[in-house]
Amino acid sequence: MKILIFTASTGGGHKRAAAAMKEYFETASRDNRVMIVDGIAQTGRFYNKFICGGYTTLAKRMPQFYGKLYRNSDKESKLNNLCEKINRFKGKYILPVIKDFDPDAIISCHAFLTLMLGDLKTKGLIKVPVVSLITDFQAHYTYIAEGIDHYIVAGKSVADDMSERYGVEASRIHPLGIPVFQRFMTFPDKDELKRSLGLNTDEKIILFMAGSFGVNEVLGFYKSIASETEGCRFVVITGRNQHLYSRFKDVVDPERTKLLMFVDNVEDYMHCADLIITKPGGLTVTESLQCRLPMAIYSAYPGQEADNAAYLAKRGVSVTLDKNPGKTVSEIIGDDERLAEMSENCKKTLNVNSCKKIYELLQEITAEKGSQN
Numbered sequence: 001m002k003i004l005i006f007t008a009s010t011g012g013g014h015k016r017a018a019a020a021m022k023e024y025f026e027t028a029s030r031d032n033r034v035m036i037v038d039g040i041a042q043t044g045r046f047y048n049k050f051i052c053g054g055y056t057t058l059a060k061r062m063p064q065f066y067g068k069l070y071r072n073s074d075k076e077s078k079l080n081n082l083c084e085k086i087n088r089f090k091g092k093y094i095l096p097v098i099k100d101f102d103p104d105a106i107i108s109c110h111a112f113l114t115l116m117l118g119d120l121k122t123k124g125l126i127k128v129p130v131v132s133l134i135t136d137f138q139a140h141y142t143y144i145a146e147g148i149d150h151y152i153v154a155g156k157s158v159a160d161d162m163s164e165r166y167g168v169e170a171s172r173i174h175p176l177g178i179p180v181f182q183r184f185m186t187f188p189d190k191d192e193l194k195r196s197l198g199l200n201t202d203e204k205i206i207l208f209m210a211g212s213f214g215v216n217e218v219l220g221f222y223k224s225i226a227s228e229t230e231g232c233r234f235v236v237i238t239g240r241n242q243h244l245y246s247r248f249k250d251v252v253d254p255e256r257t258k259l260l261m262f263v264d265n266v267e268d269y270m271h272c273a274d275l276i277i278t279k280p281g282g283l284t285v286t287e288s289l290q291c292r293l294p295m296a297i298y299s300a301y302p303g304q305e306a307d308n309a310a311y312l313a314k315r316g317v318s319v320t321l322d323k324n325p326g327k328t329v330s331e332i333i334g335d336d337e338r339l340a341e342m343s344e345n346c347k348k349t350l351n352v353n354s355c356k357k358i359y360e361l362l363q364e365i366t367a368e369k370g371s372q373n
Helices: 013-028 043-059 063-071 077-092 095-101 112-123 155-166 190-194 218-230 242-251 266-273 282-292 304-314 324-333 335-351 354-372
Strands: 002-007 033-038 105-110 130-133 150-152 204-209 232-237 257-260 275-278 296-297 318-320
Touching: 002 013, 002 095, 002 112, 013 033, 013 282, 013 354, 043 063, 063 218, 077 095, 077 112, 077 296, 105 112, 105 354, 112 232, 130 354, 190 266, 190 354, 204 218, 204 266, 204 324, 204 354, 218 232, 218 275, 218 324, 232 266, 242 257, 266 282, 275 282, 282 304, 282 335, 296 324, 304 318, 324 335
Parallel strands: 002 033, 002 105, 105 130, 130 150, 204 232, 204 275, 232 257, 275 296, 296 318
Antiparallel strands: none
């Protein structure tokens, strides 16, 4: 089977989900060919910079304005009509990639690409099944497009809401979960893992994730939490943000803190941690759920992150850090019963084996397509 996955550089989640699916699909069968394409980049340098750079700028520097824009676009409006027209026009730029690869199925990991692909499918320029993957815990109006054959969402409540609010037929919505790498699904011995990472087995581990934007508020959270907690070791991962790494280096207690930049084994740190402090991006959240790791959420910007945070809090897997993060974290990390309950709620909330389920859906719909030809 040949599978074409379209993604975009608006945050790291879309790309990480695409990479997780590619890894699983290629492992599932040596005959599978999977290609990931940055679809927004295919539409031209200016539009790519406008969409991806604009997203980063608004979410990081003008979060309230971004949140208002996000909410106002979650319904039929002049703004959405303009957005749809632009993306229908831009669809012609991804069509050559589709024709060259000649896939059996297409997956879209971004709302704007879903609009482009839906329009191409409606015009008869695409003949194969088109699937839209939503990598957050709430659907949005901009994902709704005529011509999309199937939608994949995080869970049943998201599927029900999508059907009720946007009128999408229930038969087209599949609550299969958000895909993560298979390595998050294994559970090594926690003490052995701690020792291999240079961490003490008799200390609780608090993992700090700076988020894709390296939000500086986490520095204040770290200082507050470090001053309020005892008997804990901190692991701080700043990603590729050199500035944030340097800022942390000036304030961390090296006796209690392991400070890291980008790592390619974040799953190991998640598996040995007792609590993660993070922004609520869809993929980081899903990976944490997979590792049954309780969460403390900071700086959720209005929009999909706020929706994700509300989803998590409602299911008892997270708390929100506000004016007194040290007190909040100290109470949680010192309460073994509460941590165990939150971990168990993670297990109940997660939709497991998403990659496998998505692959089985692709096999089913491509087989149906073949039988119709």
